[in-house]
Amino acid sequence: MVQKRNPPAPRARPEAASLKPAKPQPAKPQPPAGGAPPKRRGRPRAYEPDVALSRALDVFWKDGFAATSLDDLSAATGMNRPSLYGAFGDKRELYKKTYESYRNRARARMGEAFAADMPLRPMLLRIYGIALDMYLSGEGGPRGxxxxxxxxxEAVFDPDIRALVVSGLVEMDRFFARLFKIAQERGELSASADPQVLANLASATIHTIAIRARAQMPRAELEALVNGAVDVMARG
Amino acid sequence: MVQKRNPPAPRARPEAASLKPAKPQPAKPQPPAGGAPPKRRGRPRAYEPDVALSRALDVFWKDGFAATSLDDLSAATGMNRPSLYGAFGDKRELYKKTYESYRNRARARMGEAFAADMPLRPMLLRIYGIALDMYLSGEGGPRGxxxxxxxxxEAVFDPDIRALVVSGLVEMDRFFARLFKIAQERGELSASADPQVLANLASATIHTIAIRARAQMPRAELEALVNGAVDVMARG
DNA sequence: GCTTATTTATACTGAGCGGTACATAAATCA
DNA sequence: TGATTTATGTACCGCTCAGTATAAATAAGC
Known part of the structure; x- marks a missing residue:
């Protein structure tokens, strides 16, 4: 493959951004935050952008970028191709937005666990439980x-996507590092332990169960692997 | 994607297998093992199957199955499409053979390291060095x-490929487990350490550097990660 | 009711895809 | 030398792909 064609960017749709941002309209104030949706001018869209992205995620996640066609995406979202294009841009743009929606979802789930504020070992087990739930779910088999x-x-070809992936990886590293640091401050971890090293191991464990899940290893095996890894990490 | 068409199997090519295996030809004995190649009947092939598979591996490895076209493979191997098909079957068959050739290559490299028979820590560092060499090489950027x-x-769609992948994963696990077990018997590792758990962590470290390499994290960072992981694993 | 704005729906385009039919080339066998 | 076997090279097939032109539908503004 030699990067097969790079079509011109889709025509910009200004997403209701005002051209004179300095001058608030006096007669028609913006609806107060959380109020009714602002009355849009033309035919109303028949889709919810969020759920459309979520459906697109299901397909991309299962099949990958290259093996997913616009027809697949169209069928999954219920939007036809021109609507897809108008709403999210071309296939790559859509993939990026889809990835960001995934990250938001994952961050929210992990944030919940983090907020629970429990001791290190149960916290780790809970986090890996959430990860396994995500990685093993999906109608067409486990998705990783x-x-x-x-x-x-796609990270190899598209610098934007690569940057997103790197930020995803380091976000995970930092998340775990914070966890280990807090545990260390609480005395749950020996002072000689290196939170950064443990965080990398914790991320590595995330990655290995993701890969193994994708290869359809049974959940029990993955849980056994996680338990062993947590034993090592929580020991310091 | 709903598994886009399953073309009929390519016509079998018996690969010079005799139809009467019980009767060795008396007049023309098989050339002694390691001797000159047996005289084949028709036009000689213009390619070496091994190097062709190696070239195909380069492309599949960089771009993945779906994003690699038969034209890409044809260009990489120097074989035209009908020759490719005749030699290796359809794209999926070729991918499987390519994967097996990769496994053989990787197994050989790891086997060398294993044969060197050194203490645990330098052995691990050497193995990860070999892995990084593989994962970071490639003309079109690091390949993982x-x-x-x-x-x-492809492991999600094709049961054969999935089986190959699983066997590759467990082979790696067993390789590391043997390493830790030997180290434990030598007293380099505490008796309370669990070789299986450490092996899983070692594999996880392989997986995480493969993924990070693919995202183009610099080698220095990956080496630092490996050093930290080895510190934890070699400590027991 | 007419104009304007926005979205949906249909149908199309040119290119690339995996795979193959067929003719040609190069070797052995008799 | 001519038949046979095997591999190559060209050109083609039907299909799918990503993306788009165009028209119809549905809303608000006036």
């Missing part, structure tokens, strides 16, 4: 981790 | 690990 999927496919 | 690439793409 979308960041890993993206790293192994 | 082909087993990981395969697990995240």
């Amino acid at each position: 981790c979308f960041t890993v999927m993206t790293a192994t496919s | 690990c082909f087993t990981v690439m395969t697990a995240t793409s």
Whole structure:
């Protein structure tokens, strides 16, 4: 492959951005935040952007970028191709937005666990439980981790996507590092332990279960692997 | 994607297998093993199957199955499409043979390291050095690990490929487990350490550097990660 | 009711895809 | 030398691909 054609960018759709941002309209004030949706001018869209992205994610996640066609995406979202294009741009743009929506979802799930504020060992087990739930779900069999999927496919060709993936990887590293640091400050971890090294191991464990899930290893095996890894990490 | 068409199997090419295996030809004995190649009947092939597979591997490894076209493979191997098909079967068959050739190559490299028979820590560092050499090489940027690439793409759809990937993953696990077990018997590792758990962590470290390499993290960072991981693993 | 703005729906385009039919080339066998 | 076998090279097939032109539909503004 030699990067097969690079079509011109889709015509910009200014997404209701005002051209005179300095001058608030006096007669028609913006609806107060959280109020009714602002009355748009033309035919109303028949889709919810968020759920459309979520449906697109399902397909990209299962099949990968290259093996997913616009027809697949159209069928999954219920939007026809021109609507897809108008709403999200071309296939690559859509993939990027889809990836960001995945990241938001994953971040929210992990944030919940983090907020629970429990001791290190149960916290780690809970986080890996959430990860396994994500990686093993999906109608067409276990899907693994979308960041890993993206790293192994489009990240090589598209610098934007690569940057997104790198930020996803380091976000995960930092998340774990914070966890280990807090545990260390609480005395749950020996002072000689290196939170950064443990964080990398924790991320590595995430990555290995993602890959193994994708190869359809049974959940029990993955849980056994996680338990062993947590034993080593929580020991310091 | 709903598994886009399953063309009939390519016509079998018996690969010079005799139809009467019980009766050795008396007049023309097989050339002694290691001797000159047996005289084949028709036009000689213009390619070496091994190097062709190696070239195909380069392309599949970089771009993945779906994004690699038969034209790409044709260009890389120097064989035209009918020759490719005749030699290796359709694209999926070729991918499987390519993957097996990759496994053989990787196994040979790791086997060398294993045969060197050194203490645990330098042995691990050497193994990860070999892995990094593989994962960071390639003309079109770092390629990561082909087993990981395969697990995240075709392993979901094709049971044969999935079986190959699983066997690749467990082979790696067993390789590391043997290493830790030997180290433990030598007293380099505490008796309480669990070789299986450490092997899983070692594999996880392989997987995480493969993914990060694919995202073009610099070698220095990957080496630092490896050093930290080895510190934890070699400590027991 | 007419104009304007926005989205949906249909149908199309040119290119690339995996795979193959067929003719040609190069070797052995008799 | 001519038949046979095997591999190559060209050109083609039907299909799918990503993307788009165009028209119809549905809303608000006036």
